[in-house]
Amino acid sequence: MAGGLSRRARTGIQVGRALLEDPIQAWDWAQNGLEIVRGLRERRTETPSYMPEGDWLERLHALLGAEWPCPAAPDFSELWDDVVSSLGSAGPGYGERYDSDASLGRALWCLVRHTKPTRVVETGVARGINSRVMLEALEVNGAGRLYSIDLPPVLEEWRTQSRAAVPAGLRSRWTYLTGSSRRHLPRLAADLSTVDLFVHDSLHSAANMRFEMTTMWPLLAPGGALVADDVESNGAFASFIAGSGAASVVGPQDVTKRGLFGVALKPASR
Numbered sequence: 001m002a003g004g005l006s007r008r009a010r011t012g013i014q015v016g017r018a019l020l021e022d023p024i025q026a027w028d029w030a031q032n033g034l035e036i037v038r039g040l041r042e043r044r045t046e047t048p049s050y051m052p053e054g055d056w057l058e059r060l061h062a063l064l065g066a067e068w069p070c071p072a073a074p075d076f077s078e079l080w081d082d083v084v085s086s087l088g089s090a091g092p093g094y095g096e097r098y099d100s101d102a103s104l105g106r107a108l109w110c111l112v113r114h115t116k117p118t119r120v121v122e123t124g125v126a127r128g129i130n131s132r133v134m135l136e137a138l139e140v141n142g143a144g145r146l147y148s149i150d151l152p153p154v155l156e157e158w159r160t161q162s163r164a165a166v167p168a169g170l171r172s173r174w175t176y177l178t179g180s181s182r183r184h185l186p187r188l189a190a191d192l193s194t195v196d197l198f199v200h201d202s203l204h205s206a207a208n209m210r211f212e213m214t215t216m217w218p219l220l221a222p223g224g225a226l227v228a229d230d231v232e233s234n235g236a237f238a239s240f241i242a243g244s245g246a247a248s249v250v251g252p253q254d255v256t257k258r259g260l261f262g263v264a265l266k267p268a269s270r
């Protein structure tokens, strides 16, 4: 107890305040809550058994037809050190709760540098670690735009850190939409009509992952990639791959996270 209130009571007050401040976000958070409860039931009956691949990065390069060892690797290591140190001490330490990790960051860096996408869509931003990595890669490419959809976290210490990893000077190629992917993705998909890279890192319920993957896969250009984080959460990615017949790679997140992410590639020509 600090200041007379328990941590749980303070969290309850923060959540109540957030709900009153923005009724549309409150509705999206409520929908998320219902989906999480439904997902708990589904998770028990649908547990995937992936074999994380030790050579996942080399395999990804082979599937992309990109040079190996990767010539863009040293630039990523330098960028990553900067991403982590730039988060500073204003919010939670790097690697906690919502933050992405270096393995997924590296996969996204290589995908953007090697496939040179024109349109990238991501769901789930939080502090924007993946957004920063992809925007830096687009900047090096000298072309392309990132469209991000994020329902900001309900907890104040995370909500106030929204997009903190993305410096103002890097935002000219960025369109950021606040709210759930259910609210924004169908319209964005209709507006863009084709996309070269899609990254799911929002709500990892099976229903939401299926919704996002099946909405975006038809829009992916030949040779485009779909990336999903936390694929071990449920069977959605595994059944999506089985149904689409896409070539895929499953990689391990780094030691700060210990989950898995998946990359599915659309055949270059159909």
Ligand SMILES: C[S@@+](CC[C@H](N)C(=O)[O-])C[C@H]1O[C@@H](n2cnc3c(N)ncnc32)[C@H](O)[C@@H]1O
Pocket (backbone or CB within 6 Å): 032, 097, 098, 099, 100, 123, 124, 125, 126, 127, 128, 129, 130, 131, 149, 150, 151, 152, 153, 154, 179, 180, 181, 182, 201, 202, 203, 208
């Ligand atoms: C795991 S974090 C994303 C981490 C981020 N990709 C990064 O690079 O650090 C998940 C984010 O998705 C948001 N989110 C949760 N449900 C969502 C939904 N239905 N639609 C869009 N964003 C959602 C969370 O509030 C949070 O900001």
